[in-house]
């Protein structure tokens with residue numbers, strides 16, 4: 001049996017007619033840039049997140065970069081983030097000229113450890129970026145409390161967690177600003193690149209609108225040095241159709257995750273995801289931990305199973321950050337998880353037989 005890492009063909013069949021109509025309308029009207037569908041989707045997505053404002057941008061990376069711009073992060077500032085994340089979380093800090101300060105994660109959730117955040121705070125700390133990795137929110141209560149005390153802004157990296165909740169509150173409404181990615185493989189994925197900044201803060205909203213559109217206040221009235229980072233209307237049509245089904249698809253992901261966990265629970269040396277009681281997980285990624293991960297990875301591939309590693313190298317050990325002088329052992333939990341983590345196939349319309357085949361294969365390989 002072949003089990004791809006992701007297969008969105010069923011998703012496409014479900015939304016096909018709806019997006020055909022929507023795209024035709026965009027094409028006929030030529031409303032490609034910031035068309036009505038884009039504006040409508042911004043509002044719909046912000047509402048979905050229980051937030052007031054949504055600003056569509058061209059990627060999750062830009063959402064993070066522009067969010068930092070909205071709160072004037074720049075040279076001399078420090079921004080704290082987990083080392084175990086996709087590198088974009090750190091790159092956006094570097095783009096501003098500020099210093100990324102890498103801290104360790106919790107072994108249970110793979111999210112930023114509030115204690116390590118606390119230790120890393122200095123007078124220069126301007127912001128913290130908790131990442132809701134794989135689809136489970138970080139421990140936002142602890143982080144928000146400390147951040148408030150020290151006047152540190154909280155920017156959620158919600159690129160992997162569309163629709164997840166923490167104490168009943170939606171991701172996107174848990175900090176000062178939230179940043180989403182609509183990269184195709186994310187829980188809510190476009191047919192290309194896209195992203196969104198979500199916030200309740202009117203000033204952030206107003207600045208983000210200008211930053212993403214050449215700093216313009218009005219058509220040729222440019223009041224700040226902005227960028228060109230807009231969400232295409234065409235992508236908004238696709239995203240709007242998927243947003244309507246997101247809760248249903250997240251439920252399907254949870255069902256698949258439950259089957260995985262059930263079938264894997266008695267295998268020694270496989271660590272399944274732990275969902276904290278005060279949170280819901282959306283399982284953009286279903287990641288387990290195994291010993292000899294690289295060997296297991298190769299053996300799974302040989303059996304026709306699409307497996308990936310998110311992420312094999314924590315950011316503090318990436319070549320791109322070599323100038324910071326981190327060495328192995330500096331951020332131990334992140335390094336350990338990076339050695340053991342393995343992402344199994346996961347998509348809403350995955351068949352039970354496919355899940356069974358993946359689990360059976362893993363059992364055989366580990367035996």
Ligand SMILES: *Cc1c(COP(=O)(O)O)cnc(C)c1O
Pocket residue numbers: 058059060061062085086088089131157159160180181182183193194195
């Ligand atoms: C995908 C991702 C990003 C970047 O989003 P892009 O749309 O690919 O630029 C940032 N942070 C995390 C955690 C991600 O998974």
